[in-house]
Amino acid sequence: MANKDLNGAASQLDLLASLITSSVNVINTEYNAAGLPSPSLDTSSSVESNIVSNESRKKIVKANRTIEAACAQLCASISRPEHSLLNFEESACLRVASTAGIARLLLDKPEGVHIKQLSASSGIDPDSLERVLRLLTITHVFNEGKYIIYILDVYPSFSPDVFANNKLSLNLATSETTRDIIALATRDTFTSATYLSDFLQTADPASAVESPFQLAYGAPMMQYHNTPEGKKTVSIFMKGVTGWGEILGKSDMIHAFPWADHFSSEKPITICDVGAGTGHIMLMLLRAFASYSFRVVVQDRPAFIELGKQLWSREYPEALQEGRVDFVPFDFFADVPLGGCDIYYIRYCLHNWPDDKCLVILSNIAKAMKAGNILLRTSDDEDETALRHSVSSLADAEAAPKPLLPNYGAARFRDYAGDINMLNLFNSKDRTLEEYVALGSRAGFVYERAWDTGESSIIEFKLE
Ligand SMILES: C[S@@+](CC[C@H](N)C(=O)[O-])C[C@H]1O[C@@H](n2cnc3c(N)ncnc32)[C@H](O)[C@@H]1O
Incomplete structure (x- = not known):
C-alpha cells in the first residue's frame, strides 16, 4: 500500500515507483505481443527495431521516456546530493x-x-x-x-x-557511428566543457576569446581546423557530425520533403548544399533518387571538400563519373554560393554561429538566389517542447504525468545537452523555430513551412 504524507496524499516516491511499474508493464505487453523478449542488458539493441507496429512503437517511446524520467527523479530524491551531482x-x-x-x-x-x-x-x-x-x-x-x-x-x-x-x-x-560520436564528444566537447565556467565568468563582448573551445585549444574551432594540429581533427569532427545525423535519422529527410515533385520538372534542377561538409547528405539524396535527373553542388572549406571527394569516390563513384556532383570550395562568410541553382540547402551550420554571423551566411545565400528558388535548412534544434522553454510551460495535453517534470526531465537530457555543447564549442546555440523564422526574415527570407522529419525538421524559406 502506498505511503501517505501528512496530508494523506501518496508520497512522491510511491508515485514515481508506480509510474515505473506501469510503464514497465506497457513495455512487457508490447514486446510480448510482438513475440519478442523484453529488453534487457543481455539482449542486443537491435531488438527494439523489430517492433513494426507504429502504435506499439509510440507506446514504447512514451513508456521509455517515463521510465528514464522517473528513475532519474527517484534516484535524485533518495540519494546523497554528491552522488547525483558528480559524474564526469x-x-x-x-x-x-x-x-x-x-x-x-x-x-x-x-x-x-x-x-x-x-x-x-x-x-x-x-x-x-x-x-x-x-x-x-x-x-x-x-x-x-x-x-x-x-x-x-x-x-x-x-x-x-x-x-x-x-x-x-x-x-x-x-556501431562505427557510436564510436565516432564518442571520439568527438569525449575530446573536443569534453575538453571545451571544462572551460565553460571560466569563459562565462570572464565573458566580455570586447574580448577576442569567442568560446570555451578557444580557451581550451587556443583558437575558435573553425579556425583551429585550419592549423596544423587542428587539421588532424577535421575528419574526427566530420565523422562525429555525420554520426549524430545517423542517430537523429538523417535519412528521414528523404521522405519528409516532396523532392520528387521538384525533380520531375522539365528542366533538371541543381541543389547547392551550403556548408555541406563532405556532402554526405547530397550523396544520400542522389542515391535515393538516382533515376531522377538532377545535380548537386557541394560547397565547404577546402579541407572538407577534399574529405568529400574521398568519400564520394569511395562510396558513389558513378555520381562523379556521370558529372552529377560538383565540389566548390568557398568561405560562406566572404563568398556568395554558386549562382543559378534551384534549391539551396543548409544543414547543421547555423547552430554553430551567433546571430550576427548567421545573418552574413544567410545574406550571402540570398544574394545567390533568384525569385522562385527555395532555401531549405535542416536541424534538430527547434524542438518545440524543449529548448529554453521553462520545464513547466507545456500544455497539459503534452505534459508528462505528475510528479515528473512536465517535459519528461532527464529523458530530454540530450536536447538540452546538445544546446550546451553548442555553447561549449562555438558560444552559439540551438534555436527554436520562431528564432529561425526571425533570423531568416532579417536576411530577406519569408518562412514558408516546416517539414517534420521525426527527430529533426526541414524549414522552407523563399526570397521576400
Ligand atoms: C556541423 S558541420 C555540418 C556539415 C554538413 N552540413 C552536415 O550536415 O553534416 C558545419 C560545417 O560548416 C562548415 N564551415 C564552417 N565555417 C565555414 C566557412 N567559413 N565557410 C564554409 N563552410 C564553413 C564546416 O567546414 C562544416 O562542414
Whole structure:
C-alpha cells in the first residue's frame, strides 16, 4: 500500500515507483505481443527495431521516456546530493574503452575475456584498464564475465577479472557511428566543457576569446581546423557530425520533403548544399533518387571538400563519373554560393554561429538566389517542447504525468545537452523555430513551412 504524507496524499516516491511499474508493464505487453523478449542488458539493441507496429512503437517511446524520467527523479530524491551531482569520470573511461577497442575485443565471447588478455591486446596497463572497466561495469556499459567460478562446485559467481559485452558495449563494438560520436564528444566537447565556467565568468563582448573551445585549444574551432594540429581533427569532427545525423535519422529527410515533385520538372534542377561538409547528405539524396535527373553542388572549406571527394569516390563513384556532383570550395562568410541553382540547402551550420554571423551566411545565400528558388535548412534544434522553454510551460495535453517534470526531465537530457555543447564549442546555440523564422526574415527570407522529419525538421524559406 502506498505511503501517505501528512496530508494523506501518496508520497512522491510511491508515485514515481508506480509510474515505473506501469510503464514497465506497457513495455512487457508490447514486446510480448510482438513475440519478442523484453529488453534487457543481455539482449542486443537491435531488438527494439523489430517492433513494426507504429502504435506499439509510440507506446514504447512514451513508456521509455517515463521510465528514464522517473528513475532519474527517484534516484535524485533518495540519494546523497554528491552522488547525483558528480559524474564526469564515466566519459573519461568511455573514451579509454572506445579508443582501445575493448568492446570489439569482447565480440562473440559471451563468457568474457580476462583483463590480462585485454591488456595485452590493447597495450594498456592491466591494473589501470581493470579499474576503468570496473567503473564502466557499474554504470552498465560492460558486464563482468559470467559464472566462471563455482564455489563448492555449486554456486556460480562472477569473476572479478573478466569482462564481457552487454547491450551497451555491443553497440560500441558494432556501431562505427557510436564510436565516432564518442571520439568527438569525449575530446573536443569534453575538453571545451571544462572551460565553460571560466569563459562565462570572464565573458566580455570586447574580448577576442569567442568560446570555451578557444580557451581550451587556443583558437575558435573553425579556425583551429585550419592549423596544423587542428587539421588532424577535421575528419574526427566530420565523422562525429555525420554520426549524430545517423542517430537523429538523417535519412528521414528523404521522405519528409516532396523532392520528387521538384525533380520531375522539365528542366533538371541543381541543389547547392551550403556548408555541406563532405556532402554526405547530397550523396544520400542522389542515391535515393538516382533515376531522377538532377545535380548537386557541394560547397565547404577546402579541407572538407577534399574529405568529400574521398568519400564520394569511395562510396558513389558513378555520381562523379556521370558529372552529377560538383565540389566548390568557398568561405560562406566572404563568398556568395554558386549562382543559378534551384534549391539551396543548409544543414547543421547555423547552430554553430551567433546571430550576427548567421545573418552574413544567410545574406550571402540570398544574394545567390533568384525569385522562385527555395532555401531549405535542416536541424534538430527547434524542438518545440524543449529548448529554453521553462520545464513547466507545456500544455497539459503534452505534459508528462505528475510528479515528473512536465517535459519528461532527464529523458530530454540530450536536447538540452546538445544546446550546451553548442555553447561549449562555438558560444552559439540551438534555436527554436520562431528564432529561425526571425533570423531568416532579417536576411530577406519569408518562412514558408516546416517539414517534420521525426527527430529533426526541414524549414522552407523563399526570397521576400
Ligand atoms: C556541423 S558541420 C555540418 C556539415 C554538413 N552540413 C552536415 O550536415 O553534416 C558545419 C560545417 O560548416 C562548415 N564551415 C564552417 N565555417 C565555414 C566557412 N567559413 N565557410 C564554409 N563552410 C564553413 C564546416 O567546414 C562544416 O562542414
